[in-house]
Amino acid sequence: MIDRFSLTHIPAEDEALRAPVRSFLHDTLGALAPATRARSWLGFDAGFSRAMAEQGWIGLTLPKAYGGGGRSPFARFVLVEELLAVGAPVSAHWIADRQSGPLIARYGTLEQKAFYLPKICAAQAFFCIGMSEPNAGSDLASIRTRAVQTANGWRLTGRKIWTTNADKSHYMIALARTSGIPEDRQRGLSQVIVDLSLPGVSIAPIEDIAGDRHFSEVTFDDVDLGHEALIGMEGAGWEQVAAELAFERSGPERIYSSVVLLEEWLLALQAAKRAGQDVSRSERSALGALIAELATLRELSLSITGRLAKGESPATEAALVKDLGTSFEQSVPTVIGDLLGTRPLRGIADCSLADTLAYVTKIAPSYSLRGGTREILRGMIARGLGLR
Template identity: 85%
Template sequence: MIDWFSLTRIPPEDEALRAPVRSFLRDALGYRAPAKAARSWLGFDASFSRELAEQGWVGLTLPKEYGGGGRSPFARFVLVEELLAVGAPVSAHWIADRQSGPLIARYGTREQRAFYLPRICAADAFFCIGLSEPSAGSDLASIRTRALRTSTGWRLSGRKIWTTNADKSHYMIALVRTSGTADDRHRGLSQLFIDLSLPGVSIAPIEDIAGDRHFSEVTFDDVELSHDALIGTEGAGWEQVTAELAFERSGPERIYSSVVLLEAWLRMLRVANCAGQEVSSSERRALGALVTELAALRELSLSLTGRLARGESPVTEAALVKDLGTSFEQSVPTVIGDLLGARPLQGIESSLADALAYVTKIAPSYSLRGGTREILRGMIARGLGLR
């Protein structure tokens, strides 16, 4: 495991991006209440995404010839840190920027790259990913959604579930079975582009416990796709989607989902301290432990960014950091909630209470999205040669 991670620093030219991004965010967003800011990468705001694209910050790592920034993954790391720190509403362009765009740049044909990538970089094309199914969940190898070859392309039938922003997206990249049966597991899987406006596509939003409707169930009823809907190589979908998930699992968003709540709590402690109120030893110890763990996770995420910058695909390492990161993210509302319960007579600002209520409700999903904890630990075990 020593070879998996190494201390990595953000190059100066990428660190220099931080100041202009902060300035832009101050002007574009101003103050955001913690409960609203905590929805950051589930906050869908197409106009904000287009403003960000006008700065050249959507598709930051994509090739310049397609409208991208041509920057390294370190530049995107800086950008994502700043966006999440203020709770910017990034959901509209998030999946296209983070994984669909890099996937297309790596596996797409020249025509596919020329069509999709400029639209992604301009925040004119929003993507969702079709992975989980009602009968399969996180066991992607057993999916049953099927695409059959026809004289004009493909005929698609099946269902996908927990599909983030499907009802607001233009396209889906779906993992489907193009040959064999579910018993064939990894063999016979391919990835397809799906225009979600096509006849036969039905999208039903799902409301979560926090009252948001960012998930959807998508049904395909004999949807006709053209030949060029296939991305990459037929039958190589498992390898392609595994590489794609390394992008999804390795970024700072997998450690910062609760950072707005942590910042709001820290602000309360500072105010209390300045007002002469006692900050207990329990609160100090908890704050120190949370910040220390966050710093260590950031170093791990930076190490993965370095490997992505070298063109590697750290699949197992990304699964490990995602598992550790989501465990941290889920601990934040629990720790803070318990400590706030110890000072009920002093009162809690409503903005902090609202943020805590929201993050507490949504935190269980952190270890589901991007692969469940059980699936990830199975991958880690295989990577270590333990199974």
């Protein structure tokens, strides 16, 4: 499979985006506490997202005709790297920018594109994902949420869970069964766009172990949707979801979730050395190994971005990098926590490292759940390699 990856470089015109993004982030965010920066993926700040939109950086790869930037996937790679490195609160626009917008651009009608895409690019429409369900988990083919055709459109009934920011979003793209029964698996599934303010929609936030409430369970109780709610072809939902998940898994997001903690540990090691404390061989070795793994994963992610820029759809490769990336992200708090436990660093002026480690340790188990569990991804990789 290694022959599917090639050394790829960011084009100069896209690399040039890095400097203005850094300047904007410095001026807009100032100095954030490390434990706040570590929440970047889940940091919801609509004002920050609107400020990003004013710079033209929401919907960066979407068509200019709909308010997007018309840029290549490399430009978005640079933007995402800078956002996650500084720990920017990206959660408000994240899903709409990364997957809902591209999905609508690819499968939506002209009317859907004209209505939703400009709002996404202006950070005026936030989306959540309606895939997982109670008692179904990552087995999307067994979902029971149903959309029944009516004289005026569709009537939606069912439940979704783990819907990030559903309580703060305007819309959901929901996977629903429009024909057949759950035992039909992939057949008979479709996607519908749901206005979350409609009667019959109820949203119950779920508090996680870190004390955050970004997940929600969403219930649809005979929610009436218009004909225009259907996105793409009726019954083609499985193919469309596969494309949406490829958007979700193909970016550099899957390797940087623990990068703020890694940076804080490096700063702590440097502070200890300045204070005259020895940095042990095991600490130096662990730091080198983590940085080398991160650099390798970045090259793999860049290779996928290069293939996306060519119009290809490297779903198997994206699944592989997502699996490797989340394993790396989860290893960072374990490695650092173990080393701090055996040799606490003295002379650190504040608790920023401890606070950041505590948060990342709590949230890290979710890294291998979001975007597809490790078991599901490895099954995809096996099929992509012809092994099952």
